[in-house]
Amino acid sequence: xxxxxxxxxxxxxxxxxxxxxxxxxxxxxxxxxxxxxxxxxxxxxxxxxxxxxxxxxxxxxxxxxxxxxxxxxxxxxxxxxxxxxxxxxxxxxxxxxxxxxxxxxxxxxxxxxxxxxxxxxxxxxxxxxxxxxxx
Amino acid sequence: xxxxxxxxxxxxxxxxxxxxxxxxxxxxxxxxxxxxxxxxxxxxxxxxxxxxxxxxxxxxxxxxxxxxxxxxxxxxxxxxxxxxxxxxxxxxxxxxxxxxxxxxxxxxxxxxxxxxxxxxxxxxxxxxxxxxxxx
Amino acid sequence: xxxxxxxxxxxxxxxxxxxxxxxxxxxxxxxxxxxxxxxxxxxxxxxxxxxxxxxxxxxxxxxxxxxxxxxxxxxxxxxxxxxxxxxxxxxxxxxxxxxxxxxxxxxxxxxxxxxxxxxxxxxxxxxxxxxxxxx
Numbered sequence: 001x002x003x004x005x006x007x008x009x010x011x012x013x014x015x016x017x018x019x020x021x022x023x024x025x026x027x028x029x030x031x032x033x034x035x036x037x038x039x040x041x042x043x044x045x046x047x048x049x050x051x052x053x054x055x056x057x058x059x060x061x062x063x064x065x066x067x068x069x070x071x072x073x074x075x076x077x078x079x080x081x082x083x084x085x086x087x088x089x090x091x092x093x094x095x096x097x098x099x100x101x102x103x104x105x106x107x108x109x110x111x112x113x114x115x116x117x118x119x120x121x122x123x124x125x126x127x128x129x130x131x132x133x134x135x
Numbered sequence: 136x137x138x139x140x141x142x143x144x145x146x147x148x149x150x151x152x153x154x155x156x157x158x159x160x161x162x163x164x165x166x167x168x169x170x171x172x173x174x175x176x177x178x179x180x181x182x183x184x185x186x187x188x189x190x191x192x193x194x195x196x197x198x199x200x201x202x203x204x205x206x207x208x209x210x211x212x213x214x215x216x217x218x219x220x221x222x223x224x225x226x227x228x229x230x231x232x233x234x235x236x237x238x239x240x241x242x243x244x245x246x247x248x249x250x251x252x253x254x255x256x257x258x259x260x261x262x263x264x265x266x267x268x269x270x
Numbered sequence: 271x272x273x274x275x276x277x278x279x280x281x282x283x284x285x286x287x288x289x290x291x292x293x294x295x296x297x298x299x300x301x302x303x304x305x306x307x308x309x310x311x312x313x314x315x316x317x318x319x320x321x322x323x324x325x326x327x328x329x330x331x332x333x334x335x336x337x338x339x340x341x342x343x344x345x346x347x348x349x350x351x352x353x354x355x356x357x358x359x360x361x362x363x364x365x366x367x368x369x370x371x372x373x374x375x376x377x378x379x380x381x382x383x384x385x386x387x388x389x390x391x392x393x394x395x396x397x398x399x400x401x402x403x404x405x
Contacts, residue, residue, distance in 0.1 A: 002236035040245030055347035101272035110310030137371035175380030
């Protein structure tokens, strides 16, 4: 059965969930297969990106914040706060699900790849992810 | 075997396919597993987003239309009409496939998540999706 | 076990990997299932798009190059060269993994769909992909 992964966020930003996902893969006992990560929210999303230099992740966030600013006159959906509509658009442009092959019982990530939950809201949130590991 | 889902679109916009995908999951008899939705076209794409307030979806569409306008002087691929090249770019920025865990025989979507086929062309189209449900 | 696919790139651009992925699906012996393509790098990504007219792919590349230019004053991660930060952002906006249903032993792609590895760096690179085929 898919496992639930709860991730407490602390405002806008990237939360490294690589170790948590890897632990679920390990617990599954599956040696060779596929791990799917899914986020059950529409104002947070998933990212696989550079895990070494934090400046790369910082620039990705700054760049997307500039592309999708708050208080854009185009927005009509404003009731849930100035960060809500940008959050939905950022989630649209990034991923809701990721499929990562499992080899020899481990995630087949490249050396410089980390898996991140991307919180797009300013307030801290309790985010629920589902992780499926199959053969 | 993956099931075919035919979706008749009616010009640019989001078509809610959540119930159709859920019905295929139900028919599959699979209790715990993974459902993959795939669109077999390059001028339509997939989106998981807010299913409650239509204004959120409206703003996502307006925003992407502004980011990827028609009649951009950059386009050289113009033979298939002014909406064709924007359609390919919008499909590039969004998803061709989605992986959604299945739990207790149901799609593991969050409360506010819907699955949408995003038609990027102006003309009505008959879109063909493939839905795979595995354990 | 997921199969490794090595792809030698030759600078920025799209490399058609459809035939290589199809060959792995064929070798797997799986008739009906799911093929997942995963790229193990953060400065290259995956794209399913129009395989017929090369001008469509050309415009997609030009458009994304304009959206994510080099030497943007916003970048702080500049040590790895002017094309590195744009590469990470382009990978963020496109796909790291793709799930494609397999039917009758073949990839369930639409007539006009090709699978591309998108090299975002200028230098030639040896890119490693993982392909999982399951039922």
